[in-house]
Amino acid sequence: MKGNAALFLVLSCLVLPGLAGVRAQQPGPLFFVQPAANVPMAASVEGDLLEFVDGSLLHGELKGMDPATGLHWENPSARNPIDFGPAHIDSIRFTHAAAVSLAPTAQLRFVNGDDLLGSVTSLDDDRLGFSTWFAPALTFPRASVQTITFLSSNYIVLYDGSGDARGWNIGNRNPESWSFHDGTFSSSSPGTLGREFKLSGSSTIEFDLGWNDSFQLLVSIYADMDHLDSGSSYILDFTPKEVNLRLVDPTRQTPPKNYGSAPLPNPAGKNKVHVTIQSNKAEGTVAVFVDNVLAKRWKDENGFTANGGGILFQQDWMTGATVQLSHIKVSQWQGRYEPETTFVATNVDVLRFINHDQAGGKIAAIKDGKLSLAMGETLLQIPLPRVTQINFAASPAPAPPRGPWEVRARFPGGGSLSFQLQKWSDKEVSGRSAIFGSLAFQPGQIRQLEFNLDHARIATPAVINREFEGLDE
Amino acid sequence: MNKGHCTFGRRIIARVRSGGGPPHSRTLRAIRQSFVNAKGLVLAALLAFSAAGQTAPSSSTNADALLFRDGDLLYGELLAIDPQSSVRWKHPDAAQAIEFKPESVAQIDFPLVKSPGVLSTNACRILLASGDSLEGEFLSCDRQTLAVQTWYAGRLNIARTSLQSLVFLRPSPAIFDGIRGLEGWTQVTSAAALPGESGQWTYRNGAFYAGKTSSIARDLHLPDMADIQFDVAWKGVLNLAVALYTDSLQPVPLNLKEQAPDFGGFYSFSFQSSILIDMRAIKKMEPLRSLGQSILPSLSKKERIHVDFHVSKAQHKISLSLDDVLVKEWVDPQGFIGEGTAMRFVQNPGSIIKLSNLRITRWDGIFQEPATGPGDVCWLENGERIPGTIESINAEQMAVRTSNGPITIPYNQLKAVNFAAVKPNTVASQTANARATFAEGGGLTFILDSWRPNEMVVRSADFGKVRINPAAFTRLQFLSPDKKPVPEPKG
Numbered sequence: 001m002k003g004n005a006a007l008f009l010v011l012s013c014l015v016l017p018g019l020a021g022v023r024a025q026q027p028g029p030l031f032f033v034q035p036a037a038n039v040p041m042a043a044s045v046e047g048d049l050l051e052f053v054d055g056s057l058l059h060g061e062l063k064g065m066d067p068a069t070g071l072h073w074e075n076p077s078a079r080n081p082i083d084f085g086p087a088h089i090d091s092i093r094f095t096h097a098a099a100v101s102l103a104p105t106a107q108l109r110f111v112n113g114d115d116l117l118g119s120v121t122s123l124d125d126d127r128l129g130f131s132t133w134f135a136p137a138l139t140f141p142r143a144s145v146q147t148i149t150f151l152s153s154n155y156i157v158l159y160d161g162s163g164d165a166r167g168w169n170i171g172n173r174n175p176e177s178w179s180f181h182d183g184t185f186s187s188s189s190p191g192t193l194g195r196e197f198k199l200s201g202s203s204t205i206e207f208d209l210g211w212n213d214s215f216q217l218l219v220s221i222y223a224d225m226d227h228l229d230s231g232s233s234y235i236l237d238f239t240p241k242e243v244n245l246r247l248v249d250p251t252r253q254t255p256p257k258n259y260g261s262a263p264l265p266n267p268a269g270k271n272k273v274h275v276t277i278q279s280n281k282a283e284g285t286v287a288v289f290v291d292n293v294l295a296k297r298w299k300d301e302n303g304f305t306a307n308g309g310g311i312l313f314q315q316d317w318m319t320g321a322t323v324q325l326s327h328i329k330v331s332q333w334q335g336r337y338e339p340e341t342t343f344v345a346t347n348v349d350v351l352r353f354i355n356h357d358q359a360g361g362k363i364a365a366i367k368d369g370k371l372s373l374a375m376g377e378t379l380l381q382i383p384l385p386r387v388t389q390i391n392f393a394a395s396p397a398p399a400p401p402r403g404p405w406e407v408r409a410r411f412p413g414g415g416s417l418s419f420q421l422q423k424w425s426d427k428e429v430s431g432r433s434a435i436f437g438s439l440a441f442q443p444g445q446i447r448q449l450e451f452n453l454d455h456a457r458i459a460t461p462a463v464i465n466r467e468f469e470g471l472d473e
Numbered sequence: 474m475n476k477g478h479c480t481f482g483r484r485i486i487a488r489v490r491s492g493g494g495p496p497h498s499r500t501l502r503a504i505r506q507s508f509v510n511a512k513g514l515v516l517a518a519l520l521a522f523s524a525a526g527q528t529a530p531s532s533s534t535n536a537d538a539l540l541f542r543d544g545d546l547l548y549g550e551l552l553a554i555d556p557q558s559s560v561r562w563k564h565p566d567a568a569q570a571i572e573f574k575p576e577s578v579a580q581i582d583f584p585l586v587k588s589p590g591v592l593s594t595n596a597c598r599i600l601l602a603s604g605d606s607l608e609g610e611f612l613s614c615d616r617q618t619l620a621v622q623t624w625y626a627g628r629l630n631i632a633r634t635s636l637q638s639l640v641f642l643r644p645s646p647a648i649f650d651g652i653r654g655l656e657g658w659t660q661v662t663s664a665a666a667l668p669g670e671s672g673q674w675t676y677r678n679g680a681f682y683a684g685k686t687s688s689i690a691r692d693l694h695l696p697d698m699a700d701i702q703f704d705v706a707w708k709g710v711l712n713l714a715v716a717l718y719t720d721s722l723q724p725v726p727l728n729l730k731e732q733a734p735d736f737g738g739f740y741s742f743s744f745q746s747s748i749l750i751d752m753r754a755i756k757k758m759e760p761l762r763s764l765g766q767s768i769l770p771s772l773s774k775k776e777r778i779h780v781d782f783h784v785s786k787a788q789h790k791i792s793l794s795l796d797d798v799l800v801k802e803w804v805d806p807q808g809f810i811g812e813g814t815a816m817r818f819v820q821n822p823g824s825i826i827k828l829s830n831l832r833i834t835r836w837d838g839i840f841q842e843p844a845t846g847p848g849d850v851c852w853l854e855n856g857e858r859i860p861g862t863i864e865s866i867n868a869e870q871m872a873v874r875t876s877n878g879p880i881t882i883p884y885n886q887l888k889a890v891n892f893a894a895v896k897p898n899t900v901a902s903q904t905a906n907a908r909a910t911f912a913e914g915g916g917l918t919f920i921l922d923s924w925r926p927n928e929m930v931v932r933s934a935d936f937g938k939v940r941i942n943p944a945a946f947t948r949l950q951f952l953s954p955d956k957k958p959v960p961e962p963k964g
Contacts, residue, residue, distance in 0.1 A: 056546055058547060059545055070568070077574055082567055085566040212709070
């Protein structure tokens with residue numbers, strides 16, 4: 001690719017801002033479980049995880065990899081390192097991927113499924129200019145991009161976790177309450193899992209939520225982790241069927257204010273969904289999306305009154321259900337509009353605006369903070385701050401076949417790139433991308449490496465949980 | 474095989490099925506969960522539990538499965554075991570055989586292979602004092618040794634002091650043997666199900682699966698004296714209703730039964746909330762009659778049970794055994810009200826469920842009490858119980874010394890024997906390093922000297938050093954070096 005040969009960046013100092021530990025927590029008045037000592041979670045010590053498409057999984061350490069010799073894996077149960085071919089590998093999850101601090105203004109979603117966080121620098125008929133954490137001046141074919149999402153102002157990723165459990169605190173620990181394993185928090189009995197994020201502005205909280213039976217999960221947002229019994233917070237009450245919002249403010253000596261419930265949009269009956277909670281302080285709203293579909297947006301007419309900075313997950317009920325949380329991501333932003341979490345596939349370019357209007361046409365260029373949109377004979381000049389998302393017309397070109405060593409790297413903080421792997425050593429990961437040309441990273445910059453990208457990952461059905469009278473006999 | 478042939482002698486059949494039946498590689502993730510949980514960790518892939526109708530990864534369907542003590546899992550092919558040095562494993566993506574440390578391996582599961590054993594008039598099941606059990610062809614028994622011929626290890630001579638019981642498995646042609654598909658079964662949407670909550674049973678690999686409210690029924694021509702067995706596995710809260718001796722293939726909503734299409738009386742066993750079993754007599758235009766409940770808190774800890782009903786219409790009696798332990802006997806004081814010969818399984822909300830190994834045979838109708846006392850106890854085919862000391866058993870007769878003097882009993886009249894209680898050999902159990910599970914249930918504990926694809930060499934405190942065809946087993950568990958029990962697999 002023109003101008004993009006041999007990109008290489010060493011990120012030597014990546015830290016998460018302001019993630020101090022929290023003091024002992026006391027459940028607030030809505031919590032059924034009894035107060036108990038807080039126990040900081042230890043980081044997982046089981047090493048990286050190699051998963052196969054048939055369900056096999058081996059912990060250990062990746063010692064090296066290249067197409068000629070295969071994947072060199074060291075497993076503590078094996079007498080010698082094992083060399084695997086890529087044919088049936090699903091992914092490698094790296095426990096100790098470096099944390100990253102990002103302040104992007106845009107997210108690119110590529111036609112091939114990749115995505116990147118950074119800033120758009122230019123756009124013309126053929127190429128798009130982009131600055132991202134591993135390369136400040138990328139240009140690549142516009143046709144490779146499906147969507148540009150312009151992020152809210154001062155957007156910053158506070159946490160992109162599940163790499164390990166450091167910084168999280170468990171209340172009411174018992175053998176089956178929250179534990180961490182292979183990137184997932186799990187709980188099979190009542191207990192709390194909390195963390196201070198020092199949330200101050202609006203926020204986007206995302207996580208994958210899985211369950212195997214009827215459950216109740218309370219998610220307290222903007223909770224005062226130091227004073228759970230006195231600080232106000234919004235509590236989202238999730239069950240497999242619905243979500244409810246209420247405000248708890250112990251200082252007012254009044255019952256929690258209930259804003260109502262909404263069905264969980266899960267028509268396929270899955271037992272694992274991606275949850276996005278958008279808290280818009282300027283608008284005084286809290287919105288819940290399930291798999292990018294809006295469940296409900298609640299508005300607090302008194303304004304956004306929660307005053308803490310933490311997040312607390314609490315599994316309730318003694319149902320025996322196991323609840324799982326993974327891919328937890330917390331970002332913060334300012335302004336009145338939320339980051340778009342959905343996109344559309346169209347045969348023309350489509351713009352979305354901050355007032356939620358849409359416009360279709362042909363995007364001619366982005367230059368000097370303005371976007372040129374051709375609508376018939378008219379060329380509109382639109383200030384970029386008014387645009388929240390660009391969906392490019394879908395390309396009719398079929399995707400080229402993937403080779404056995406085409407992998408997708410997922411990065412801490414968000415973003416993923418697929419490329420033809422050339423070599424993985426303890427110093428450098430190198431490969432070649434059809435979009436960017438040659439690439440190189442440090443191994444510690446990659447959280448997960450996926451193989452067999454066209455392999456369908458197994459989804460599981462939900463367990464029925466509704467009880468009713470008159471059981472059949 | 475005529476498994477768990479009768480309820481008589483809880484002592485005889487208890488633990489015969491310890492392990493919960495043959496394992497299956499598709500459940501290995503759930504098994505892995507038990508190992509991981511045992512360490513206080515939780516498996517990230519729990520939700521990939523497959524009993525809900527998930528298609529097993531194709532490459533694992535016929536593969537061996539290696540489960541490590543740390544919860545890792547690897548499909549492939551076992552090449553060899555040398556317990557002092559390595560477990561050699563072939564993986565399709567690895568160019569070289571992989572050598573694992575034996576101390577890291579918890580168990581290996583093998584695909585189910587149909588047993589070549591032929592059931593004859595000499596077929597028997599032997600339960601050892603150690604809790605092990607095996608099946609074979611009975612040869613002889615004297616005061617020192619019981620000899621049995623097996624297809625997988627040839628002749629085994631078992632010390633008499635190792636024996637707990639002997640059950641003769643007389644051939645009994647099955648009226649129904651195994652779920653083969655949906656054909657012949659009737660599925661009906663439950664009238665009680667809320668919109669969107671009803672589903673269908675699906676068939677796969679000899680089992681029915683259901684995740685939503687659904688009913689499946691068939692006229693199985695239940696005889697007047699019946700032994701009805703099946704396996705149930707579930708995830709979630711068990712909520713299953715089983716109708717016996719019904720003439721209706723339609724589910725009957727209890728609160729609307731008078732409005733339902735005509736049906737004859739039947740018995741309903743309701744497995745509710747994983748702890749309660751209720752037997753009810755249900756008839757149109759008559760009030761529901763509960764014939765008694767049984768609370769089994771231990772059931773809530775399980776995810777799989779072997780269910781065994783014994784029915785005697787003449788005695789108005791139905792007994793239920795779970796995992797070969799008698800739970801309850803019900804007697805209907807109003808006479809047997811079942812008017813049909815069909816069975817119906819109704820899955821109610823709360824779990825994902827799997828039904829398999831449904832087998833129905835005629836039963837001889839003997840309800841016996843368990844043996845007590847220090848001596849041997851013999852049961853005959855006619856239900857007679859004879860305490861005494863067994864001198865010998867051969868193909869012709871059994872010689873017993875009773876309090877009234879010695880007697881002989883024709884071999885073909887023998888039903889079972891409980892041997893005088895002996896103290897289990899704890900030393901032997903502490904030196905054993907492996908336990909293998911038979912495909913038909915039961916298993917052996919031994920010192921494993923070596924494993925090769927065609928032969929494993931073991932040393933048993935009960936029958937000495939033998940060479941065994943590995944095809945006999947579906948699971949090989951490595952006992953913990955510290956002798957702490959390995960978590961019981963759920964598969």
